[in-house]
Amino acid sequence: MSTETVQTVWKEYLPLKPYKWDKPDRMERVRTLADWVGKTMDENHAEIGVISRCGSFLTVLYDQTCMSHSGIVFRHPETQKWIVYNLYSDPATNLQHSRLWQQSVEDFFYTQDSIKTDGMVLIPGEVLQKKLLKRMQDVPFNTLLPPDEHFNLVAPMSHPKSFNCTKWIMSNVYAAEKQLGAIEDVLEVMNREHQIPTLHAGPLTRFVMGFKRDTHFGEFNPPGEVRTVTVGSMYASPLFEKRFMYSNKKITQDNEHPGMNLSI
DSSP states (O other), rough: OOOEEEEEEEEGSBBOOOOOOOOOGOOOHHHHHHHHHHHHHHHTTTTTEEEEOOTTTTTOOOOOEEEEEEEEEEOTTTTEEEEEEEEEEEEGGTTOOOOEEEEEEEHHHOOSSOOEEEEEEEEEEEEHHHHHHHHHSSSSSEEOOOOTTTOOTTTOOOOOOOOOOOHHHHHHHHHHHHHHHHHHHHHHHHHHHOOOEEEOHHHHHHHHHHHHOOOOOGOOSSTTEEOOOHHHHHHHHHTTEEEEEEEEEEEEEEOOOOOOOOOO
């Protein structure tokens, strides 16, 4: 299975996804979280990491961190500003396929629907940081996405063509750590080494999530449950050495391998 590569210069790897800032009530939250991310990365001398934003009230049903959308954050080598590479369902395909975007940290948090000023930063060890940063800046850029991939908000770990933002992030982290270039090899390693939780989708969850065009319960096997990469499983991964949570102006740090009951 081949994977997509982007042959352009690095700054045009991914299209920019800017937003029209027309919701004043979000501005303070956006700036608070963006400033916190930049300060956290700088104070820890981090070149690259993973950031997450708060999910909806339903997120607690499947993730103990209450975080949902996530991306890989690193400093733009020309502007020196922090940018985010992240994977969304593509509106141009009726949300059926994935699209990789480049965003400012401010735009990343601006699209958060939750009113909570909550966020998360995960920082790998120094050696893995250098490997991951090189991956993000390689020309051509190997996206690890198969040409016939599709997006699923709860992408099964076992499905080689089903992706969401967290599965794509950890695929890149493992590809960097193990120096792999084929998505089949990456997923094989992840199945062995990554702590993948099993989520159980009850009738209420299936009913509510069923209205989302980018959620496909038909991929669950057995029906009603799925092993998928969650924000909680990223938080628990030993590939990250430092973990920071921001909630209600309170910052918590966890540098130990956290014990979490990931299956819900």
